[in-house]
Amino acid sequence: MRILNFMVFLFLINMASAQNYYGYLSDNYSGLHGVTLNPANLTGSKLRTEVNLASVNASVNNDYFYTDFGSLFEGSDIGDDQFNAAENNNFAISADIMGPSFMFNLSPKHSIGVITRARAFFNINEIKGELFDAFEDDFDSANDFSLNEDEFTSTLHGWAEIGVAYARTLINNEQHYLKGGVTLKYLRGLGNAYAKGTNLSVDYDADGFTPEVGTITTTGLIEYGSSQGISQNEDDSDFEFESDASGYGADIGFIYEWRPAPSDLDDESRSNYKLKLGVSITDIGSIDYEGAEANTYDITNSIDENTFESEEDFEDKLNNLYTRIATEDFTKVKLPTALHITADYNLDSQFFINLRSDLSLRKANELNTNKIDNAVVVTPRFERKWFSFYLP
Incomplete structure (x- = not known):
């Protein structure tokens, strides 16, 4: 599947450079990366x-699979007890590549940057874990099962952006310092696909038509839309992104600093x-996305697992095995808008304690929209000009 292959591509990015900007974005020397927050x-x-x-x-977050550091370092086999198939499981995969960018101070009060x-x-939002298991295994099970799913949503979106950032000092007196900034972005869509399942039921009979071939009986509706902007070369080796999609975005923020006795703090930091x-x-x-199309399918059918796997x-499964009942155009894909609140306490100019809260302003079931995971992170930090250490 094109979408599944792209998911794997993102996952491999994460495995190749598994790092997270928690802690670093609040460092006083984070520079351009701090501007993204x-x-x-x-x-x-x-x-x-x-x-x-x-x-x-890059990051992969979920409440379906879990492990611990000991198992990771020991190379232990993955056991069934490490999977948590819940009523509503959630998955979030993200990758962020910052390319050539720069920033500089125009004056002590004004700064600009280009990012x-x-x-x-x-994202997969609120999917029943058993249903995810079944799709992941292509219904390759030796046991009968039945399950119902009220609603789940899934969205895949890739885009490029170039942003012009400007910030200035608003207040600067002996104890109080306030600054504000904004980044205006031009966005270029690379590709988008989404799916929504409603009132689904899945009944799997392992014996089915023959003892070796199971039967999959389903009911419900699936809405699927794609910009057709994500494709692979014929040799399946590289991804191509073709799209005329574009848009505009923005970040805005303010920072207040309390400086009770600036002269008493170590100037080295x-x-x-x-x-x-x-x-x-x-x-x-x-x-x-101009010309993007969304189709709704009635998936009421009973088929053998070999036909499903073939x-x-x-998208081929939907078109060839089920009934398309509606078609409509969709154009707008919303960005993962989020609210960030941070508090950074200076213990002795080298040691800090940081509290960061990230809150998605997009609802989990909002159609064709990505969202961040809500998080509250406490990070002790040792900070110097050329070296910092974080423990989120």
Whole structure:
């Protein structure tokens, strides 16, 4: 399946460079990466100038599979007890590549920057774990089972963006410092696909037509839409992204610093605050896909598992095995808009404690929209100009 292959592609990115920006984005020397969390970080930065050539961040989050550090390091086999097939399981895969970018201070109060990024998100929201098991295994089971699914949604979206960031100091007196910033983005869609299942029922008879071939009986509706912007070369070796989709987006943020006695703080760390509070909203906006199509299928049917497995592509399964009952155009794909609130407490100019809260402003069941995972992260931090250590 094209979509499944693309998911694997994202997963391999994560395995190749598995790192997370938690902790680092709140560092006073995070530079351009800190601007992606809050544009106000651009001005008053401890880096007067920065040039980024390339950096990669990726993550895979879920509440379906879990393990511990000991098992990872020991190379232990994965057991059935490490899978949590719940009533509503959720998956979120993301990849973020920052390309050539730069920032510099125009003056002590004004700073600008240009940031280029390529990003991809994949979400599965509120799917029954048993249904995910069945689809993942292509209904290759020796046991009968029946299950019902009220509703689940899934969205895959990739896009590139170029942003122009500006920030300035708004208030600067002896104890109080306030700055604000905004990043305006031009967005280029790389490809989009989404699916929504409603009132699904799946009944699997392992004996089926013959003892060796099971029968899959289904009812319900599946809505599936694709921009047709994600494809593979004939040799299946490379991905091609073809789309005329575009749009506009923005990030906006403010940061307040309390500086009760700046002269008493170690100047080496250049962190002349005792408490720093930040609030920002990122990924405001959407991308329009011209000519994208969404189809609704009635999946009421009873078929043998060999026939189901013979259709390798998810879209082929829908078109060849079930009944299309409606077709409509869709154009707009919303970005994963999120609210970020941070608090950074300076213990002694080298040691900090950071509290960061990330809250999705997109609902889990919002159609054809990606979302971040809600999170609250506490991070002790040791910070110097050329070296920092974080423990999120």
